[in-house]
Amino acid sequence: NAGVTQTPKFQVLKTGQSMTLQCAQDMNHNSMYWYRQDPGMGLRLIYYSASEGTTDKGEVPNGYNVSRLNKREFSLRLESAAPSQTSVYFCASSHRDLSNYGYTFGSGTRLTVV
Amino acid sequence: DQQVKQNSPSLSVQEGRISILNCDYTNSMFDYFLWYKKYPAEGPTFLISISSIKDKNEDGRFTVFLNKSAKHLSLHIVPSQPGDSAVYFCAASGLAGGGNKLTFGTGTQLKVEL
Numbered sequence: 001n002a003g004v005t006q007t008p009k010f011q012v013l014k015t016g017q018s019m020t021l022q023c024a025q026d027m028n029h030n031s032m033y034w035y036r037q038d039p040g041m042g043l044r045l046i047y048y049s050a051s052e053g054t055t056d057k058g059e060v061p062n063g064y065n066v067s068r069l070n071k072r073e074f075s076l077r078l079e080s081a082a083p084s085q086t087s088v089y090f091c092a093s094s095h096r097d098l099s100n101y102g103y104t105f106g107s108g109t110r111l112t113v114v
Numbered sequence: 115d116q117q118v119k120q121n122s123p124s125l126s127v128q129e130g131r132i133s134i135l136n137c138d139y140t141n142s143m144f145d146y147f148l149w150y151k152k153y154p155a156e157g158p159t160f161l162i163s164i165s166s167i168k169d170k171n172e173d174g175r176f177t178v179f180l181n182k183s184a185k186h187l188s189l190h191i192v193p194s195q196p197g198d199s200a201v202y203f204c205a206a207s208g209l210a211g212g213g214n215k216l217t218f219g220t221g222t223q224l225k226v227e228l
Contacts, residue, residue, distance in 0.1 A: 042118075
C-alpha cells in the first residue's frame with residue numbers, strides 16, 4: 001500500500017542510549033517531517049526537510065538530529081535519549097504546496113525512555 | 115506561544131446530532147487550514163481543508179467554516195456517528211510565505227454516544 005512507513009512501532013530505551021527512527025514514503029513527495037505528540041501538547045514539529053538535500057529545525061529540535069537520505073527516506077536520531085523524549089513520534093510527507101490534503105502521516109513510533 | 119489553539123480538550127455528543135469543533139489562531143500569515151482525525155494507535159488522517167479565500171468548504175457530512183476577521187475556524191459534523199469518535203486536530207500553514215510547515219492545535223477528543 002502506498003503511504004508512509006515508520007519503523008519501529010515500539011521501542012524502550014534506557015537513558016543515554018541512542019537510536020534511529022526510520023521513515024520512508026513512496027508517494028514521490030518532496031517534503032518530509034518529524035513530529036512528536038505529547039498529552040495536552042498536540043503535534044509539535046521537530047525537524048523537516050522541504051526537499052531532498054535540505055533539512056531545517058522545527059519547534060522542538062533539541063536532542064535530535066535528522067538525515068534526508070534520499071527523496072524517499074528521512075530518519076530521526078536520538079544520540080543520547082532522555083526521559084523527556086518519551087513520546088509518540090510521527091513522520092509525515094507532502095507535496096511542496098500541500099496539494100489539497102496536506103500531509104500523509106505514518107502510523108507512529110511509541111518511544112519510552114526509562 | 116501557541117499559534118493554533120483548540121480550547122476544548124473534549125466534546126461529547128449524541129449520535130445523529132451536530133458536532134462542532136472549534137479552533138482559533140493568532141498568526142495572520144496563516145492562509146490555509148486543515149482538519150485531521152486521529153484514532154488510537156494510528157497516524158492522523160486528512161479530513162477537510164479550506165483556503166483563506168473561502169469562508170466555507172463542505173465535504174459530505176463535514177463542513178469547515180473560516181472567519182478570518184475573528185481568526186477562528188470550526189468543523190461541523192452532521193449527523194454525528196459513533197465512528198466519528200476520535201481526536202480532531204486543526205492545523206494551519208502560511209503558504210503565501212513560501213512555507214509548507216503545518217502548525218497543529220492541541221486536539222479535541224470527540225465522543226459520539228449512542
